[in-house]
């Protein structure tokens with residue numbers, strides 16, 4: 001990085017101070033990793049998992065390290081997947097083939113639903129009616145009628161936790177960025193761009209690969225519209241939720257283009273989609289998900305596939321939640337300062353304006369990136385002299401790109417731990433039913449916008465999936 005593009009020490013300290021201030025406002029659930037300790041059995045939430053396929057087993061791998069919950073039951077119609085899930089958690093939960101039998105078990109307080117999208121609603125409904133707390137993976141529901149039905153059902157069961165699997169809501173970096181947006185550190189945020197690009201040709205994903213049996217094989221649920229919302233449900237859902245969160249509202253309308261151009265193996269979901277969401281006050285999110293290229297133009301190209309860029313009049317943040325191998329990170333770039341005042345002397349005026357323009361281009365790069373720091377690098381005021389110097393050195397090295405600050409805890413661990421806390425305390429989850437529902441609505445309407453090639457307004461959902469009023473025309 002050329003010298004003139006580096007952040008000066010003074011600038012850095014000032015900037016880091018601003019983020020420390022917002023980061024300090026975030027509850028300290030992100031501190032040290034969960035300590036594995038034995039709890040009294042009655043202090044643990046006893047849960048069952050329904051669906052031990054890819055996501056179910058992944059969650060079980062994380063659940064194994066969370067001692068506030070205990071897996072007492074597991075269910076899957078596929079014996080191999082059931083065995084894999086049971087082996088992953090390792091404490092010999094009772095095994096079920098029929099989820100209704102699991103729901104009838106008295107020792108199950110809560111269920112984790114990691115099933116194909118088209119059966120999220122019936123299983124969540126049955127679980128709520130059986131008195132269980134529910135963590136259901138995104139998207140919470142599949143069809144418009146399920147939006148209305150689950151809202152009503154949740155109102156009838158207010159004491160039961162209903163959380164959805166939008167783990168970015170539990171990320172330290174994402175929470176810090178939300179605080180930056182709310183406190184005006186990025187100025188007026190009008191634009192967000194998000195992408196999730198994969199190269200399915202060079203690196204096929206087992207989840208998206210067509211298996212024998214076509215639509216009759218439930219293992220192919222992701223690639224058929226009868227069971228799946230395609231890329232929109234599986235990928236966009238996470239990122240439109242980020243836009244809703246950052247903008248603090250749902251979109252007014254969505255328009256887009258979906259296309260199946262490469263993975264023509266009988267599937268009927270698109271392999272590339274582009275969407276534009278219009279929010280109130282002129283705010284917009286542009287979105288892209290493709291299947292033939294995985295480049296992510298953030299973080300100097302060091303991370304693949306997915307991320308979001310939040311653009312404000314005073315600054316920009318690029319962030320990605322990453323995965324188990326590449327933890328979440330976020331980098332902040334400040335906008336160049338306002339152009340200098342124009343001088344009064346004729347002749348010099350033009351020159352001044354030109355210099356201001358040139359400065360703008362150069363200082364756009366000069367102001368970044370400033371990596372957002374993890375909470376362990378916040379100054380508490382209680383550190384010893386040495387600890388303070390070490391923290392300062394780590395912050396400084398991070399600002400120079402020598403060290404990379406990454407999320408200390410996987411947000412998946414935080415979301416699961418938080419679910420058990422909510423079950424015990426009755427507190428509303430961060431990814432609550434309304435957030436899950438807004439997310440599902442966005443997916444349903446985005447697919448509709450691409451299907452029908454028109455702008456779809458978000459208030460249209462209120463008329464969809466409701467029985468026609470008898471005797472009323474239209």
Ligand SMILES: NC(=O)c1ccc[n+]([C@@H]2O[C@H](COP(=O)([O-])OP(=O)(O)OC[C@H]3O[C@@H](n4cnc5c(N)ncnc54)[C@H](O)[C@@H]3O)[C@@H](O)[C@H]2O)c1
Nearest residue numbers: 051052053054055056076077078081114115117137138165
């Ligand atoms: N939050 C995230 O980042 C994230 C990531 C991946 C997947 N997911 C979500 O997790 C869910 C599951 O996805 P997946 O990748 O694990 O799919 P998967 O196909 O790998 O697993 C689904 C499992 O459900 C089982 N199943 C199907 N019908 C059943 C029934 N009636 N009763 C019991 N078991 C049944 C299948 O046999 C399979 O083992 C999806 O909604 C997906 O969107 C979320």
